[in-house]
Amino acid sequence: MANVFDEGKAILAEIEAASPATPEEVEQFRIRFLGSKNIVKPLMGKMRDIPGDQKKDFGLLIKEIKGAAEAKYEAAKVQAEAAAEEAAAANLDLTAPGEPIEVGARHPVSITMNRIIRIFERIGFTVAEEREVEDDWHNFTAMNTPEDHPARDMQDTYYLQDSTAMLLRTHTSSVQARVMTNTQPPIRIIAPGRVYRNETISARSHCQFHQVEGLYIDKGVSFADLKQTLYHFAREMFGPGIEIRLRPSYFPFTEPSAEMDVYLGTDTERTKRLTKGTGWLEILGCGMVDPNVLANCDIDPEIYTGFAFGMGIERTALQNFDIGDIRLLFENDIRFLKQFTAAI
Ligand code: PHE
Numbered sequence: 001m002a003n004v005f006d007e008g009k010a011i012l013a014e015i016e017a018a019s020p021a022t023p024e025e026v027e028q029f030r031i032r033f034l035g036s037k038n039i040v041k042p043l044m045g046k047m048r049d050i051p052g053d054q055k056k057d058f059g060l061l062i063k064e065i066k067g068a069a070e071a072k073y074e075a076a077k078v079q080a081e082a083a084a085e086e087a088a089a090a091n092l093d094l095t096a097p098g099e100p101i102e103v104g105a106r107h108p109v110s111i112t113m114n115r116i117i118r119i120f121e122r123i124g125f126t127v128a129e130e131r132e133v134e135d136d137w138h139n140f141t142a143m144n145t146p147e148d149h150p151a152r153d154m155q156d157t158y159y160l161q162d163s164t165a166m167l168l169r170t171h172t173s174s175v176q177a178r179v180m181t182n183t184q185p186p187i188r189i190i191a192p193g194r195v196y197r198n199e200t201i202s203a204r205s206h207c208q209f210h211q212v213e214g215l216y217i218d219k220g221v222s223f224a225d226l227k228q229t230l231y232h233f234a235r236e237m238f239g240p241g242i243e244i245r246l247r248p249s250y251f252p253f254t255e256p257s258a259e260m261d262v263y264l265g266t267d268t269e270r271t272k273r274l275t276k277g278t279g280w281l282e283i284l285g286c287g288m289v290d291p292n293v294l295a296n297c298d299i300d301p302e303i304y305t306g307f308a309f310g311m312g313i314e315r316t317a318l319q320n321f322d323i324g325d326i327r328l329l330f331e332n333d334i335r336f337l338k339q340f341t342a343a344i
Pocket of ligand 1: 286
């Protein structure tokens with residue numbers, strides 16, 4: 001039986017003497033001593049031939065062999081990995097060209113929104129931003145649209161679960177209410193942001209979109225001021241030759257209310273399609289702030305008057321960049337977004 005013990009001791013000696021250095025040598029070592037067909041296994045098979053009084057010693061020897069193999073393997077592995085890393089670092093070619101850095105692109109909605117904001121900032125409006133999860137009062141009631149008001153149907157609303165008091169704002173007019181309740185006039189703000197309406201998603205409309213809203217309140221603000229301000233905006237946005245028209249309309253929070261169209265003509269297929277053959281494209285809603293709204297927000301309607309306007313960004317973005325489907329704006333597909341790198 002002595003030869004089985006000798007065999008075991010020979011294996012142990014081999015393990016102790018081994019010094020695997022490269023990842024390949026470490027792997028060879030693992031296969032030989034720890035792999036599924038390692039050289040210790042046949043030895044273990046001989047256990048049954050060993051006399052009872054020697055079985056325990058033999059078991060201990062096997063255990064020692066395994067322990068030694070595992071310890072050596074773990075240590076060698078760590079060393080080999082470190083050595084490989086060091087070698088790679090030493091081989092670093094500092095003159096090699098770098099990985100190209102991908103240049104990001106602004107989103108067409110941001111580009112359009114920033115253009116609009118800049119136009120109004122230049123004439124003294126400042127940006128006001130507010131929450132997207134809003135309470136019913138700021139979104140509707142303060143805006144002269146109390147519960148049961150039929151005008152609530154104009155904006156199909158997402159209410160928060162288990163609550164009719166909290167909602168996703170349906171327009172940035174909620175920012176008007178927040179600013180007016182916090183500040184006394186003169187107020188001259190522009191409120192950009194995301195809004196939500198429960199609408200069927202199609203190429204033309206989405207359940208989330210962006211608006212820019214403007215509000216100007218001071219003593220003696222008139223409809224003429226509103227019209228001139230919007231005319232200035234249209235010229236900056238579409239070019240000095242642009243024609244505008246104001247059509248009477250209805251919003252609960254403004255009186256009188258209007259919608260503004262710009263004249264794009266019907267010269268091209270695109271403008272024909274956009275304007276449904278009329279040449280006129282509707283771009284915003286506006287009006288004189290209803291005295292009820294001022295009073296709701298603790299501004300004295302006997303002293304102050306104001307105007308407000310609001311416009312959607314997506315339609316303008318689609319038109320500016322000749323994009324055929326609003327859904328592309330929300331998919332964040334890199335292949336789509338990349339195309340706008342040049343647009344600032
Ligand atoms: N809040 C209106 C809408 O979302 C737009 C608007 C704003 C109209 C301000 C008039 C004044 O449709």
